[in-house]
Amino acid sequence: MSRSTMNTALKRLMTEYKQLTAAENDESMFTAGPISENDFFKWSCLISGPTDTPFEGGVFEAELTFPRDYPLSPPKMKFNPPLFHPNIYASGDVCISILHAPGDDPNAYESSSERWSPVQSVEKILLSVISMLAEPNIESGANIDACKVFRDNREQYDEIIRSHVRQQLDI
Amino acid sequence: MASENEIMTDISDDDYSDAFDPDEDMEAEFDDASSISDSGFSPIEPDSHSTGKDPKGKGKAVDSMLTLDNHPGASEKLKEEQKVAVAYVEEMLQLKSEQAAVLLRYFAWKKEKLVETYMDSPESTLAAAGIHENGAQPRLKRVRGFVCEVCYDEMAQETLALSCDHRFCKSCYAQYVTSKVVDEGESRRIQCMGSKCNVIVDEKTVELLVEEEVLERYRSLLNRTYVDDSTSLRWCPAPNCDYALKCHILPRQLDSIIPTVQCSCLHTFCFGCGDADHRPCCCPIVRRWLKKCADDSETSNWISANTKECTKCHSTIEKNGGCNHMTCKSCKWEFCWVCMGPWSEHGTAWYNCSRYEEKGGDAVNQDAQSKSRASLERYLHYYNRFANHEQSIKLEHELATRMEKKMEEMQEHSSLSWIEVQFLAKAVETLTKCRTVLKWTYAMAFYLAKNNHTAIFEDNQADLEQAVEGLSELLEKPLDEEKIAELRQQTTDKTVYVSKRCQILLDDTLRGYEEDRWHWAEAIKM
Numbered sequence: 156m157s158r159s160t161m162n163t164a165l166k167r168l169m170t171e172y173k174q175l176t177a178a179e180n181d182e183s184m185f186t187a188g189p190i191s192e193n194d195f196f197k198w199s200c201l202i203s204g205p206t207d208t209p210f211e212g213g214v215f216e217a218e219l220t221f222p223r224d225y226p227l228s229p230p231k232m233k234f235n236p237p238l239f240h241p242n243i244y245a246s247g248d249v250c251i252s253i254l255h256a257p258g259d260d261p262n263a264y265e266s267s268s269e270r271w272s273p274v275q276s277v278e279k280i281l282l283s284v285i286s287m288l289a290e291p292n293i294e295s296g297a298n299i300d301a302c303k304v305f306r307d308n309r310e311q312y313d314e315i316i317r318s319h320v321r322q323q324l325d326i
Numbered sequence: 327m328a329s330e331n332e333i334m335t336d337i338s339d340d341d342y343s344d345a346f347d348p349d350e351d352m353e354a355e356f357d358d359a360s361s362i363s364d365s366g367f368s369p370i371e372p373d374s375h376s377t378g379k380d381p382k383g384k385g386k387a388v389d390s391m392l393t394l395d396n397h398p399g400a401s402e403k404l405k406e407e408q409k410v411a412v413a414y415v416e417e418m419l420q421l422k423s424e425q426a427a428v429l430l431r432y433f434a435w436k437k438e439k440l441v442e443t444y445m446d447s448p449e450s451t452l453a454a455a456g457i458h459e460n461g462a463q464p465r466l467k468r469v470r471g472f473v474c475e476v477c478y479d480e481m482a483q484e485t486l487a488l489s490c491d492h493r494f495c496k497s498c499y500a501q502y503v504t505s506k507v508v509d510e511g512e513s514r515r516i517q518c519m520g521s522k523c524n525v526i527v528d529e530k531t532v533e534l535l536v537e538e539e540v541l542e543r544y545r546s547l548l549n550r551t552y553v554d555d556s557t558s559l560r561w562c563p564a565p566n567c568d569y570a571l572k573c574h575i576l577p578r579q580l581d582s583i584i585p586t587v588q589c590s591c592l593h594t595f596c597f598g599c600g601d602a603d604h605r606p607c608c609c610p611i612v613r614r615w616l617k618k619c620a621d622d623s624e625t626s627n628w629i630s631a632n633t634k635e636c637t638k639c640h641s642t643i644e645k646n647g648g649c650n651h652m653t654c655k656s657c658k659w660e661f662c663w664v665c666m667g668p669w670s671e672h673g674t675a676w677y678n679c680s681r682y683e684e685k686g687g688d689a690v691n692q693d694a695q696s697k698s699r700a701s702l703e704r705y706l707h708y709y710n711r712f713a714n715h716e717q718s719i720k721l722e723h724e725l726a727t728r729m730e731k732k733m734e735e736m737q738e739h740s741s742l743s744w745i746e747v748q749f750l751a752k753a754v755e756t757l758t759k760c761r762t763v764l765k766w767t768y769a770m771a772f773y774l775a776k777n778n779h780t781a782i783f784e785d786n787q788a789d790l791e792q793a794v795e796g797l798s799e800l801l802e803k804p805l806d807e808e809k810i811a812e813l814r815q816q817t818t819d820k821t822v823y824v825s826k827r828c829q830i831l832l833d834d835t836l837r838g839y840e841e842d843r844w845h846w847a848e849a850i851k852m
Contacts, residue, residue, distance in 0.1 A: 163477050170478035226476055227505050250834065272521040273476045273494075273502060 164225040168195045170292065171277050185281045187219070196221040198230075200281060204320065205289045209313040213320035217249070229254045229271035232280065236323075239315055241291040241302040250297035253283045265274075355626040404570070408552055409497070411437060419444055424528040428454050431514040431548075434555035456517060456526035458489035466496060466534060474498055476519060488527065493521035500535045503527060505541050513547035563600050564593035573597040580609045582839040606835035607766040615769035617711065628702060634695065637666055715765035718798075719758055725801065726754045732805055740810050749814055753801060753821045760794050760828045767831070775845040779838065786831040793824045 172188055172195075179186060187200035189312045198219040204210030214239060221230040232254060237247035244250060256271050269275075270285070296302035344448050374432040408427075415426040432455035433440040444451045453630060466484045473480050474495035487493035502519055516527040532544050532758055552568045553559040559575075562569045567589060575585045575597060583604050585597035595602050598609045607615070633644045639657035651669055660669035735745040767787045774780045797820045806813070838844050 163498070166479065167477050174478075224501075226500055234594060269521065272523075273498070273519045273522050274492075 161223050164196055164221065164223060168221060175278060183284055186275055187281060189324055190218075196223070196225075198277070200277075202281065202285060202288075203284055208289045209316035210288050210320065213323055215323075216245075219280075226273040226275070229256060229275070229276075230280070232284065239298070239301055239319055240288065241296045241298055241305050242287055242294050243301075244297045248297070249284060249287075249289050250295070251283060253280055347525060355368050394620075404549060404552060408435075408549075412481045415440065419448075424530050425452075428457055428514075428526050428528055430553060431555070432456070435552065451685060453524075456524045458525050469493065476502075486531070488518050488525045488531065489795070490518055490520065490523050492518050492523055492525075492527040494519055496535065496784050498752040503532055503535050504537075504540050505543045506546065507532075507536070511547060513544055514551050528612070560597055562591060562593055562597055564587035564589065567591040567593060571597065582608065582842075584608055584836070584839075603762060604766050607762060607770045608839065611770055611773055612766070615712075615772065618705075619712075634666065635663055637668075705772065710767045711782070712765055712768040715761045717760050719765070722754060722761070725757075726751075729801070735805060736801050736810060739807050742810065742814075749818050750801070753797060753817050756825055756828075757794065757797055757801070757822050760790060760824055763828055763832065764790055764794060767835075770835075773846050773848065775796050777845060777849075779845070780844050783831075783835065783838070783844075786827075786834060790824070790827040790831050793820070796820055797824050797845050 168189075172262065175187055184205070185200055187198055189195050191197045192246050198221070200217050200219060202215045202217060204213035204215065210229045213297075215234060216236075217232055217234045219230045219232050220226040224269075232249040234243055234247040234249065237243060237245060242250050253269050253271055253275060291303045291305055294307055301312070341571045366367060408430075413431055414437060414461065415421065416423050419426070419429075421429070429440055429444070429452070430437070431760060433443070440451075449459060466486055468483070470486050471480070472493065472495075473483055474485070474493075476494050476498040479495060484496040485493050486496050486499050499519070504538040506516045514526070516532075517523065528558055529545075529548065533541060536544070540555055544850055553561055559570050559572050560573045561567075562571060569589050569591060571587050571589055573587055575587050576599075580598045583598075584607075586594060586603055586605055587597045588594045593602075596609065596612075597605055599612065601612065604612045628641060631644045631788065634643065636652075636654040636657060636659055638659040638661075639654060641654060641656045643654065645663055646653070651660065652663050661667065662669055729750045733744075733750050736742055736747045736750075737744060764787070767783075767790075771780070771784060771787065774783065797817070800813075800817055800820055803813075
């Protein structure tokens with residue numbers, strides 16, 4: 156990887172961070188920023204559970220890892236601790252179309268949906284993830300158990316998630 | 327990924343194809359654009375090239391040795407072909423040449439299909455191929471107050487947009503294209519960076535953006551796609567070989583033709599599947615056989631051959647010792663291993679099951695078991711022989727080295743000259759080649775239904791096998807200085823005989839394909 160791509164990545168991440176902090180307010184659904192000033196390629200973000208979903212009231216922590224050639228390649232996103240959700244692997248890794256480059260489709264289900272391109276951004280990723288929480292896509296599931304419960308027994312699915320949220324908030 | 331300076335094409339021509347071309351009139355049976363020539367068998371034994379004796383056309387099942395030319399300008403020839411096609415489309419559809427090239431690549435160089443689809447609906451065809459209708463030339467431009475969406479930079483640098491008008495700064499574009507070309511080896515499918523935009527970055531634009539080195543790689547990749555997309559061209563699969571071969575063969579012909587070709591690098595392979603020479607098996611059989619050997623379909627056969635099922639709950643049970651009074655672990659059912667009947671009927675008749683004849687236990691079950699046992703045995707019979715020859719071929723590489731030593735020894739201890747001891751090298755070469763053929767006859771025999779034709783095939787196979795083993799034995803013998811002349815005589819004779827047997831087998835088998843003489847034991851999907 157050449158020096159210049161790395162500089163581009165760094166410059167771009169700094170700008171994105173600046174814009175995100177500037178736009179932040181009480182209404183924001185998420186916050187995101189580098190974990191340490193020494194490493195701009197690892198971000199931590201907090202996402203609040205969307206209203207009118209079982210995730211409501213919860214706050215979920217995730218980590219974004221950017222490649223050196225960002226924004227040519229997409230970052231990776233991982234919930235820590237993992238979330239029970241059809242599109243999140245048991246390890247916490249998020250499987251969503253916007254995080255895949257076109258042509259790189261592990262399940263070959265996502266041809267029509269939005270793919271990674273250099274004009275996407277952290278903001279767009281997080282917004283997509285929030286809408287993914289509200290509306291799972293069980294066509295290309297990452298967690299088969301979650302897919303099954305979601306499809307066959309919605310009430311149980313909601314309950315699992317609510318208890319997860321309660322547990323997280325310590326109530 | 328291939329190295330940067332690899333320039334791929336040189337199209338090879340096989341020297342032999344001109345030398346032995348007895349059936350020139352055959353060409354007409356193939357696409358006449360190519361000069362398919364039947365060169366019968368391999369270079370080792372041109373004299374046993376027997377297809378010439380056959381009635382016209384018989385040889386085509388053998389191999390259609392390839393062909394474009396081998397002169398230094400051959401890579402130019404590939405480019406020339408592309409240029410001609412581009413010019414044709416350009417003229418026909420009144421498009422710019424870059425557009426024509428993108429369209430052709432999208433349609434995998436199928437001109438007729440392209441023109442037809444385009445005539446039906448020009449707009450949607452262009453859009454699908456990633457060409458924006460307005461066709462504006464991508465040009466570098468400075469735009470005041472422009473903020474690039476990729477690097478978020480506001481500096482007034484040069485910017486570029488494709489015809490879709492998604493504008494980014496030049497350095498971002500250059501980085502993007504460079505990484506696509508260098509890291510991903512992409513060429514004809516590089517798209518605009520905008521999200522959901524499929525407009526293709528054409529050659530002219532790439533020229534504007536990247537460094538000379540990258541551009542060269544881009545062009546060579548682009549050229550590569552021409553061969554990859556073409557059904558009548560194929561790269562020689564030998565390592566480090568840069569030749570492409572041409573052969574007009576349709577996939578549906580592969581069940582009766584084995585298009586074996588030889589590249590200028592001397593690698594012989596099947597044009598249909600790209601695998602190493604697998605005559606006399608046709609591609610569908612080869613695929614099936616290799617799959618059978620690789621996957622675990624035989625595991626289930628083993629299970630059914632070596633285990634029995636509990637007559638009550640159908641758990642699979644392998645008996646690895648103990649008496650015949652079985653108690654199923656999962657359902658606690660007690661039964662006799664010998665007759666599979668309930669143990670309660672046995673009384674005290676331990677180890678001595680007299681009920682077998684009376685009741686026969688679960689007759690159907692037994693039948694199925696013995697059947698699958700037989701099928702496993704049958705498979706193993708062929709597989710062992712197949713694997714055995716494969717192993718021998720590997721060992722013969724060592725043999726070749728030993729032979730070289732032997733040849734030196736001979737030159738020292740006798741009056742034979744270098745050229746006179748070459749018979750040993752030739753014998754080893756013949757041995758390897760015939761073993762390869764033998765190996766595949768076992769795969770073929772496995773799928774053949776039992777009938778008279780198969781019996782003939784197996785006779786031929788046995789003859790060849792015997793001849794091959796005879797030759798092999800001869801070569802393994804320690805060198806007796808007294809008898810070098812005799813050895814030479816014997817080896818030469820045997821080598822010729824083996825080659826002949828091999829040729830007979832191949833000729834007959836291939837003629838069989840043509841006459842539709844082979845009947846398969848199971849339905850083979852061709």
